[in-house]
Amino acid sequence: MARRTDGGVRFRPVGSRRSRTAPVYSPRGTGCPAIEQAVQGLYKGQNEESFWSLMSALNYALELETHVLVPLQTALSAQGAPAPWMEHPIPAEKADGLALWTLRNDKGRCWLPLFTSVAAAGADRSTASRPMADRTLEQAMQLALDTPGIDGVVLDPWSNSASLDGALLNGLLHAGHTPEGPGAEEAEAGKEAARAGHWAAAAECYQKAAEQGNSAGLSLLGECLYQGRGVPKSAAQARKLWKAAAESGETIALLNLGDDCAARGDNGKALLWYRRARQSAAAVPDIEYTPRVCLRLAQYETRYTSRKKALALAAEAKQAFTILQREHEPDADCWLQEAEQLLYALTHEPPTAPAAYNIESLQLD
Incomplete structure (x- = not known):
């Protein structure tokens, strides 16, 4: 039932509904599931494997240009009531120069809180009514490194949280990616050629990588064969390469095998x-x-x-x-x-x- 503009009542048919709004990958939409799940895993595992899983999730979040909410040291809303700042945060370019709200532990170390979702920021009164800045995760990490007196960041401090000191932040932001393992450099060269549309060169690089037993090379060469990109088309040969790569757990090969089944x-x-x-x-x-x-x-x-x-x-x-x-x-x-x-x-x-x-x-x- 809905109210008409003339004051009358309009009835919707049974079973009708308004269309929903698709969520956006952001703190105001989906949050960052990869980070949130990895932090939960760290609490459950408390071991080196779960720590490196968190590092991998953070690297992935950086690749996705993930945004976070950063609390600011400015006036709260009236009477401490929940404010619209979390739903409508201050853009990064307008937040430059504003004082940051930080946390200090019993050892005297100072941490910049970063919130992956509106719900995480609103879980405590101290931040539920506090103005927030919307920054990418990369910007927020670099801000913590560049601000004197801040020792690192803490992710979602009011729930399962994870603290990252300056050394970890430096590693995440500035570590280079060097291909490792036999055939890795050839596979990377093939990807660069493919992005430029040079499929014959890409297929040649993938072939060299595959000959060295590189599973990514096998998968990508299979894609060239399946699509006929730079090499004669052969779906049967592509499936053979994908299954060989899938034996080592190559994710792209597993996806391609699934896509092939779906296409059939x-x-x-x-x-x-x-x-x-x-x-x-x-x-x-x-x-x-x-x-x-x-x-x-x-x-x-x-x-x-x-x-x-x-x-x-x-x-x-x-x-x-x-x-x-x-x-x-x-x-x-x-x-x-x-x-x-x-x-x-x-x-x-x-x-x-x-x-x-x-x-x-x-x-x-």
């Missing part, structure tokens, strides 16, 4: 491959493959079980594909279009019935 109408087996890709990507998320995992799981599974989770996955994928498109990554245009179509479907169309297959009875070849 076998969505059940496609989902099994996507689930394996999710397991492979969990420990070391990366903009190269994690967004594709998010998109495929949202398309083939989560949309049937939780529209809210599917929206969050699709929003994360869209954020990454927008960045990859800007960097001229092959196929980023298509992936971005798929993510936008899924977001539209989830916010405008009735829920979709799940596919009629018994996932528990399926097996991969």
Whole structure:
């Protein structure tokens, strides 16, 4: 039921609803699931493996140009009531020069709080009514390094939190990426050639990487064969290379095997491959493959079980594909279009019935 402009009442048909608004990958939308999950894992694991999982999640968040909320040392809202600052934070360019609100521990060390979501910032009265600045995670980390008297940052201090001192911040922001392992340099050279559209050169580099046993090279050479990019088209040979790479847990190969099953109408087996890709990507998320995992799981599974989770996955994928498109990554245009179509479907169309297959009875070849 809704009120008309003339004062009367307008009734909606039974079952009708307003279209939802798709969330945005930001503190005011989805938050940063990768960081939040990694911090929870650190609390549960309390070991070196969970620590490095957090570092990987932070690197991924930096790749995605993740934004955080940074509290400011300015006047609170009237009577300490919740203010609109968290929902409408101050843009970074307008927050320059404003004093930062910090926390000090019992050892006298000073930490800059960073909040990954509005809910995390509003969990305590001291920040629920405090003005916030909207900065990228990279900007906020660099701000902590550049501000005298601040020893580091603390992520979401009112819940599961993680403190990062100056040494860790320096490592995250300034460490270079050097390809490691046999064939890694050749695979990277192939990616650069592919971004420039030089497919014959890319395929040659991938071939050299594959000959050295590099699983990424195998996967990417398989993509060239499957699409006929720079080499004669051969789907059968592509599948053979992908399965060889999948044996070592190569996420891109697992995704490609799933896409191949989906293209042939076998969505059940496609989902099994996507689930394996999710397991492979969990420990070391990366903009190269994690967004594709998010998109495929949202398309083939989560949309049937939780529209809210599917929206969050699709929003994360869209954020990454927008960045990859800007960097001229092959196929980023298509992936971005798929993510936008899924977001539209989830916010405008009735829920979709799940596919009629018994996932528990399926097996991969």
